[in-house]
Amino acid sequence: MRKLERLLLKMKDTTELMIDLAYSALLYDNKAIAKEVHRLEDLIDRLNMQIQQEAVERTAKEHPEAALFILRLSNSLEIIGDAALQIADITLRGMRPHPIFQESVKAADVSIARIYIPPRSPIVNKTLGELRLASETGMWIIAIRRKKRWIFGPDEFTTIKGGDILIGRGPEEGVAALRNAVLRGIG
Protein backbone atom coordinates (compact mmCIF):
# COMPACT_ATOMS: atom_id res chain seq x y z
CA MET A 1 0.00 0.00 0.00
CA ARG A 2 2.96 2.30 0.68
CA LYS A 3 3.95 2.22 -2.98
CA LEU A 4 0.43 3.14 -4.07
CA GLU A 5 0.40 6.05 -1.63
CA ARG A 6 3.72 7.33 -2.96
CA LEU A 7 2.58 7.06 -6.59
CA LEU A 8 -0.72 8.80 -5.88
CA LEU A 9 1.01 11.59 -3.99
CA LYS A 10 3.43 12.13 -6.85
CA MET A 11 0.54 12.18 -9.31
CA LYS A 12 -1.44 14.76 -7.33
CA ASP A 13 1.57 17.07 -6.87
CA THR A 14 2.49 16.71 -10.54
CA THR A 15 -0.96 17.65 -11.88
CA GLU A 16 -1.01 20.77 -9.69
CA LEU A 17 2.43 21.80 -10.89
CA MET A 18 1.35 21.14 -14.50
CA ILE A 19 -1.63 23.49 -14.25
CA ASP A 20 0.48 26.25 -12.70
CA LEU A 21 3.22 25.80 -15.29
CA ALA A 22 0.70 25.70 -18.14
CA TYR A 23 -0.73 29.06 -17.07
CA SER A 24 2.80 30.44 -16.72
CA ALA A 25 3.73 29.20 -20.20
CA LEU A 26 0.71 31.05 -21.62
CA LEU A 27 1.25 34.16 -19.55
CA TYR A 28 4.91 34.55 -20.47
CA ASP A 29 4.60 32.99 -23.93
CA ASN A 30 7.34 30.60 -22.90
CA LYS A 31 7.92 27.40 -24.87
CA ALA A 32 10.49 26.01 -22.41
CA ILE A 33 7.85 25.96 -19.68
CA ALA A 34 5.27 24.49 -22.08
CA LYS A 35 7.72 21.70 -22.95
CA GLU A 36 8.15 20.89 -19.28
CA VAL A 37 4.39 20.39 -19.08
CA HIS A 38 4.80 17.84 -21.89
CA ARG A 39 7.53 16.05 -19.97
CA LEU A 40 5.34 15.98 -16.87
CA GLU A 41 2.45 14.58 -18.90
CA ASP A 42 4.67 11.62 -19.81
CA LEU A 43 5.39 11.22 -16.12
CA ILE A 44 1.65 11.32 -15.34
CA ASP A 45 1.00 8.58 -17.92
CA ARG A 46 3.71 6.39 -16.40
CA LEU A 47 2.43 7.02 -12.87
CA ASN A 48 -1.11 6.21 -13.94
CA MET A 49 0.00 2.92 -15.47
CA GLN A 50 1.99 2.03 -12.37
CA ILE A 51 -0.98 2.88 -10.15
CA GLN A 52 -3.30 0.74 -12.27
CA GLN A 53 -0.88 -2.16 -12.15
CA GLU A 54 -0.33 -1.85 -8.42
CA ALA A 55 -4.05 -1.45 -7.68
CA VAL A 56 -5.14 -4.37 -9.86
CA GLU A 57 -2.30 -6.81 -9.15
CA ARG A 58 -1.82 -6.16 -5.44
CA THR A 59 -4.53 -4.10 -3.79
CA ALA A 60 -7.63 -5.43 -5.59
CA LYS A 61 -7.42 -8.87 -4.06
CA GLU A 62 -7.68 -7.87 -0.43
CA HIS A 63 -9.06 -4.36 -0.75
CA PRO A 64 -11.22 -4.15 -3.88
CA GLU A 65 -12.92 -0.94 -2.67
CA ALA A 66 -9.57 0.75 -2.16
CA ALA A 67 -8.40 -0.37 -5.60
CA LEU A 68 -11.53 1.08 -7.25
CA PHE A 69 -11.25 4.32 -5.31
CA ILE A 70 -7.63 4.81 -6.34
CA LEU A 71 -8.29 3.88 -9.98
CA ARG A 72 -11.09 6.43 -10.25
CA LEU A 73 -9.00 9.12 -8.65
CA SER A 74 -5.93 8.49 -10.77
CA ASN A 75 -8.11 8.50 -13.87
CA SER A 76 -9.42 11.96 -12.95
CA LEU A 77 -5.91 13.16 -12.22
CA GLU A 78 -4.80 12.02 -15.65
CA ILE A 79 -7.61 14.05 -17.22
CA ILE A 80 -6.43 17.11 -15.29
CA GLY A 81 -2.91 16.50 -16.62
CA ASP A 82 -4.29 16.26 -20.18
CA ALA A 83 -6.11 19.56 -19.77
CA ALA A 84 -2.93 21.22 -18.50
CA LEU A 85 -1.15 19.85 -21.56
CA GLN A 86 -3.81 21.34 -23.84
CA ILE A 87 -3.26 24.72 -22.20
CA ALA A 88 0.52 24.45 -22.63
CA ASP A 89 -0.01 23.41 -26.27
CA ILE A 90 -1.63 26.75 -27.04
CA THR A 91 1.84 28.23 -26.47
CA LEU A 92 3.68 25.47 -28.34
CA ARG A 93 1.44 26.06 -31.37
CA GLY A 94 2.72 29.60 -31.50
CA MET A 95 -0.41 31.39 -30.36
CA ARG A 96 0.58 34.50 -28.48
CA PRO A 97 -0.89 35.19 -25.05
CA HIS A 98 -3.81 37.52 -25.34
CA PRO A 99 -4.07 40.60 -23.06
CA ILE A 100 -7.50 39.31 -21.97
CA PHE A 101 -5.82 36.23 -20.57
CA GLN A 102 -2.91 38.13 -19.05
CA GLU A 103 -5.26 40.50 -17.25
CA SER A 104 -7.33 37.56 -16.05
CA VAL A 105 -4.35 35.80 -14.54
CA LYS A 106 -3.19 38.97 -12.82
CA ALA A 107 -6.63 39.70 -11.37
CA ALA A 108 -7.35 36.07 -10.42
CA ASP A 109 -7.60 34.90 -6.81
CA VAL A 110 -4.44 32.98 -7.50
CA SER A 111 -1.98 35.15 -9.34
CA ILE A 112 1.28 34.28 -11.09
CA ALA A 113 4.30 36.55 -10.84
CA ARG A 114 7.96 36.69 -11.84
CA ILE A 115 10.43 38.02 -9.30
CA TYR A 116 14.10 38.80 -9.89
CA ILE A 117 16.58 38.03 -7.09
CA PRO A 118 19.30 40.68 -6.86
CA PRO A 119 22.74 39.21 -6.03
CA ARG A 120 22.73 40.96 -2.65
CA SER A 121 19.24 39.88 -1.59
CA PRO A 122 19.20 38.47 1.99
CA ILE A 123 17.47 35.32 0.73
CA VAL A 124 20.38 34.40 -1.58
CA ASN A 125 22.10 31.08 -0.75
CA LYS A 126 19.19 29.96 1.41
CA THR A 127 17.04 26.94 0.62
CA LEU A 128 13.31 27.16 0.06
CA GLY A 129 12.97 24.90 3.11
CA GLU A 130 14.85 27.36 5.32
CA LEU A 131 12.99 30.35 3.95
CA ARG A 132 9.52 28.80 4.09
CA LEU A 133 8.46 31.31 1.46
CA ALA A 134 5.13 29.54 0.95
CA SER A 135 3.95 30.04 4.52
CA GLU A 136 5.78 33.34 5.06
CA THR A 137 4.56 35.08 1.91
CA GLY A 138 1.80 32.86 0.52
CA MET A 139 3.78 32.45 -2.72
CA TRP A 140 4.54 28.98 -4.01
CA ILE A 141 7.64 28.83 -6.22
CA ILE A 142 6.81 26.74 -9.28
CA ALA A 143 9.89 27.44 -11.40
CA ILE A 144 13.27 29.14 -11.24
CA ARG A 145 15.14 30.52 -14.21
CA ARG A 146 18.87 30.31 -13.48
CA LYS A 147 21.07 31.72 -16.23
CA LYS A 148 20.15 29.62 -19.27
CA ARG A 149 18.51 26.75 -17.45
CA TRP A 150 15.25 26.11 -15.65
CA ILE A 151 14.47 24.41 -12.37
CA PHE A 152 10.85 23.27 -12.42
CA GLY A 153 8.94 22.40 -9.26
CA PRO A 154 11.82 23.26 -6.90
CA ASP A 155 11.70 21.57 -3.51
CA GLU A 156 12.73 22.40 0.04
CA PHE A 157 16.38 21.64 -0.77
CA THR A 158 16.57 24.06 -3.71
CA THR A 159 18.88 26.99 -2.97
CA ILE A 160 18.07 30.51 -4.19
CA LYS A 161 20.92 32.14 -6.10
CA GLY A 162 21.59 35.77 -6.97
CA GLY A 163 20.31 36.55 -10.46
CA ASP A 164 17.57 33.89 -10.28
CA ILE A 165 14.16 34.70 -11.63
CA LEU A 166 11.47 33.01 -9.56
CA ILE A 167 8.04 32.21 -10.93
CA GLY A 168 5.58 32.01 -8.08
CA ARG A 169 1.86 31.46 -7.68
CA GLY A 170 -0.20 32.80 -4.82
CA PRO A 171 -2.61 35.50 -3.67
CA GLU A 172 -2.20 39.00 -5.09
CA GLU A 173 -0.91 40.38 -1.77
CA GLY A 174 1.57 37.49 -1.68
CA VAL A 175 3.42 39.03 -4.61
CA ALA A 176 4.13 42.17 -2.55
CA ALA A 177 5.07 40.00 0.46
CA LEU A 178 7.52 38.01 -1.67
CA ARG A 179 9.07 41.15 -3.18
CA ASN A 180 9.47 42.47 0.34
CA ALA A 181 11.12 39.23 1.50
CA VAL A 182 13.52 39.40 -1.46
CA LEU A 183 14.58 42.92 -0.43
CA ARG A 184 14.53 42.65 3.35
CA GLY A 185 14.62 38.96 4.17
CA ILE A 186 12.08 36.92 6.11
CA GLY A 187 10.63 37.85 9.50
Add this chain to the structure above:
Amino acid sequence: MRKLERLLLKMKDTTELMIDLAYSALLYDNKAIAKEVHRLEDLIDRLNMQIQQEAVERTAKEHPEAALFILRLSNSLEIIGDAALQIADITLRGMRPHPIFQESVKAADVSIARIYIPPRSPIVNKTLGELRLASETGMWIIAIRRKKRWIFGPDEFTTIKGGDILIGRGPEEGVAALRNAVLRGIG
Protein backbone atom coordinates in the same frame (compact mmCIF):
# COMPACT_ATOMS: atom_id res chain seq x y z
CA MET B 1 -13.36 42.55 -24.31
CA ARG B 2 -13.95 43.46 -20.68
CA LYS B 3 -16.81 40.99 -20.43
CA LEU B 4 -14.69 38.19 -21.86
CA GLU B 5 -11.93 38.97 -19.37
CA ARG B 6 -14.38 38.86 -16.48
CA LEU B 7 -15.88 35.56 -17.65
CA LEU B 8 -12.49 33.96 -18.16
CA LEU B 9 -11.28 35.12 -14.75
CA LYS B 10 -14.37 33.67 -13.10
CA MET B 11 -13.87 30.39 -14.95
CA LYS B 12 -10.22 30.07 -13.91
CA ASP B 13 -10.95 30.85 -10.25
CA THR B 14 -13.89 28.45 -10.25
CA THR B 15 -11.95 25.48 -11.64
CA GLU B 16 -9.24 25.96 -9.01
CA LEU B 17 -11.82 26.09 -6.23
CA MET B 18 -13.52 22.98 -7.67
CA ILE B 19 -10.32 20.93 -7.53
CA ASP B 20 -9.61 21.98 -3.95
CA LEU B 21 -13.19 21.31 -2.88
CA ALA B 22 -13.23 17.95 -4.67
CA TYR B 23 -10.13 16.82 -2.76
CA SER B 24 -11.70 18.10 0.48
CA ALA B 25 -14.93 16.22 -0.22
CA LEU B 26 -12.93 13.01 -0.64
CA LEU B 27 -10.68 13.65 2.32
CA TYR B 28 -13.52 14.36 4.75
CA ASP B 29 -16.06 12.07 3.05
CA ASN B 30 -18.35 15.09 2.82
CA LYS B 31 -21.31 15.05 0.44
CA ALA B 32 -22.21 18.73 1.04
CA ILE B 33 -18.83 19.75 -0.35
CA ALA B 34 -19.18 17.29 -3.23
CA LYS B 35 -22.57 18.79 -4.10
CA GLU B 36 -21.06 22.25 -4.19
CA VAL B 37 -18.60 20.96 -6.82
CA HIS B 38 -21.68 19.91 -8.84
CA ARG B 39 -23.17 23.38 -8.51
CA LEU B 40 -19.88 24.92 -9.63
CA GLU B 41 -19.75 22.57 -12.62
CA ASP B 42 -23.10 24.03 -13.75
CA LEU B 43 -21.57 27.47 -13.36
CA ILE B 44 -18.56 26.41 -15.44
CA ASP B 45 -20.85 25.15 -18.21
CA ARG B 46 -22.74 28.44 -18.26
CA LEU B 47 -19.51 30.45 -18.24
CA ASN B 48 -18.11 28.36 -21.06
CA MET B 49 -21.24 28.95 -23.16
CA GLN B 50 -21.12 32.68 -22.48
CA ILE B 51 -17.44 32.79 -23.38
CA GLN B 52 -18.08 30.92 -26.63
CA GLN B 53 -20.90 33.26 -27.52
CA GLU B 54 -18.93 36.37 -26.66
CA ALA B 55 -15.82 35.15 -28.49
CA VAL B 56 -17.66 34.10 -31.64
CA GLU B 57 -20.22 36.91 -31.86
CA ARG B 58 -18.08 39.84 -30.78
CA THR B 59 -14.36 39.12 -30.60
CA ALA B 60 -13.92 36.84 -33.64
CA LYS B 61 -14.67 39.57 -36.19
CA GLU B 62 -11.89 41.95 -35.25
CA HIS B 63 -9.61 39.66 -33.26
CA PRO B 64 -9.92 36.11 -34.60
CA GLU B 65 -6.64 35.06 -32.96
CA ALA B 66 -7.87 36.26 -29.57
CA ALA B 67 -11.18 34.45 -30.03
CA LEU B 68 -9.42 31.19 -30.86
CA PHE B 69 -7.02 31.55 -27.95
CA ILE B 70 -9.84 32.13 -25.48
CA LEU B 71 -11.97 29.29 -26.90
CA ARG B 72 -9.11 26.81 -26.54
CA LEU B 73 -8.37 27.93 -23.02
CA SER B 74 -12.00 27.85 -21.87
CA ASN B 75 -12.36 24.39 -23.39
CA SER B 76 -9.40 23.16 -21.32
CA LEU B 77 -10.80 24.81 -18.20
CA GLU B 78 -14.10 23.00 -18.73
CA ILE B 79 -12.23 19.69 -18.88
CA ILE B 80 -10.53 20.51 -15.57
CA GLY B 81 -13.96 21.26 -14.08
CA ASP B 82 -15.25 17.90 -15.36
CA ALA B 83 -12.32 16.09 -13.76
CA ALA B 84 -12.97 17.85 -10.43
CA LEU B 85 -16.59 16.73 -10.72
CA GLN B 86 -15.49 13.13 -11.28
CA ILE B 87 -13.39 13.33 -8.13
CA ALA B 88 -16.31 14.76 -6.13
CA ASP B 89 -18.56 12.03 -7.55
CA ILE B 90 -16.44 9.36 -5.89
CA THR B 91 -17.81 10.74 -2.60
CA LEU B 92 -21.37 11.16 -3.87
CA ARG B 93 -21.40 7.52 -4.96
CA GLY B 94 -20.78 6.55 -1.38
CA MET B 95 -17.21 5.34 -1.72
CA ARG B 96 -15.39 6.05 1.51
CA PRO B 97 -12.06 7.86 1.44
CA HIS B 98 -9.24 5.42 1.58
CA PRO B 99 -6.37 5.89 4.05
CA ILE B 100 -3.99 5.77 1.08
CA PHE B 101 -5.64 8.87 -0.29
CA GLN B 102 -5.86 10.61 3.06
CA GLU B 103 -2.17 10.06 3.71
CA SER B 104 -1.35 11.30 0.22
CA VAL B 105 -3.25 14.54 0.69
CA LYS B 106 -1.62 15.14 4.04
CA ALA B 107 1.89 14.51 2.71
CA ALA B 108 1.34 16.41 -0.56
CA ASP B 109 3.13 19.65 -1.37
CA VAL B 110 -0.26 21.27 -1.10
CA SER B 111 -2.05 20.00 1.98
CA ILE B 112 -5.66 20.40 3.07
CA ALA B 113 -6.53 21.02 6.71
CA ARG B 114 -9.53 21.76 8.93
CA ILE B 115 -9.09 24.35 11.66
CA TYR B 116 -11.58 25.17 14.41
CA ILE B 117 -11.93 28.82 15.48
CA PRO B 118 -12.45 29.12 19.23
CA PRO B 119 -14.92 31.91 20.17
CA ARG B 120 -12.13 33.89 21.82
CA SER B 121 -9.64 33.65 18.98
CA PRO B 122 -8.11 37.06 18.10
CA ILE B 123 -9.08 36.57 14.46
CA VAL B 124 -12.81 36.37 15.25
CA ASN B 125 -14.96 39.13 13.68
CA LYS B 126 -12.21 40.04 11.23
CA THR B 127 -12.57 39.69 7.48
CA LEU B 128 -10.30 37.50 5.38
CA GLY B 129 -9.27 40.71 3.60
CA GLU B 130 -8.13 42.32 6.85
CA LEU B 131 -6.37 39.19 8.04
CA ARG B 132 -4.65 38.40 4.75
CA LEU B 133 -4.37 34.81 5.94
CA ALA B 134 -3.22 33.67 2.50
CA SER B 135 -0.08 35.79 2.47
CA GLU B 136 0.47 35.69 6.25
CA THR B 137 0.19 31.91 6.67
CA GLY B 138 0.24 30.49 3.14
CA MET B 139 -3.21 28.95 3.72
CA TRP B 140 -6.00 29.65 1.31
CA ILE B 141 -9.46 29.30 2.85
CA ILE B 142 -11.64 27.32 0.46
CA ALA B 143 -14.66 26.71 2.68
CA ILE B 144 -16.09 27.64 6.07
CA ARG B 145 -18.49 25.52 8.06
CA ARG B 146 -20.67 27.84 10.17
CA LYS B 147 -23.17 26.04 12.38
CA LYS B 148 -25.26 24.04 9.92
CA ARG B 149 -24.36 25.94 6.78
CA TRP B 150 -21.38 26.20 4.48
CA ILE B 151 -19.65 29.16 2.90
CA PHE B 152 -17.76 27.98 -0.17
CA GLY B 153 -14.98 30.02 -1.75
CA PRO B 154 -15.15 32.84 0.84
CA ASP B 155 -13.82 36.20 -0.34
CA GLU B 156 -12.02 39.17 1.23
CA PHE B 157 -15.30 40.43 2.71
CA THR B 158 -16.09 37.18 4.54
CA THR B 159 -15.90 37.60 8.33
CA ILE B 160 -14.53 34.85 10.56
CA LYS B 161 -16.86 33.91 13.43
CA GLY B 162 -16.22 32.04 16.65
CA GLY B 163 -17.08 28.37 16.25
CA ASP B 164 -16.32 28.37 12.51
CA ILE B 165 -14.46 25.47 11.02
CA LEU B 166 -12.16 26.62 8.23
CA ILE B 167 -11.01 24.34 5.46
CA GLY B 168 -7.76 25.62 4.04
CA ARG B 169 -5.27 24.52 1.41
CA GLY B 170 -1.61 25.36 1.50
CA PRO B 171 1.89 24.14 2.32
CA GLU B 172 2.31 21.78 5.26
CA GLU B 173 4.03 24.44 7.39
CA GLY B 174 1.13 26.77 6.55
CA VAL B 175 -1.16 24.60 8.66
CA ALA B 176 0.96 25.31 11.74
CA ALA B 177 1.16 29.00 10.80
CA LEU B 178 -2.63 29.17 10.51
CA ARG B 179 -3.17 27.38 13.83
CA ASN B 180 -0.77 29.85 15.39
CA ALA B 181 -2.64 32.80 13.87
CA VAL B 182 -5.92 31.41 15.21
CA LEU B 183 -4.47 31.28 18.73
CA ARG B 184 -2.30 34.40 18.75
CA GLY B 185 -3.54 36.59 15.93
CA ILE B 186 -1.57 37.87 12.95
CA GLY B 187 1.80 39.60 13.07
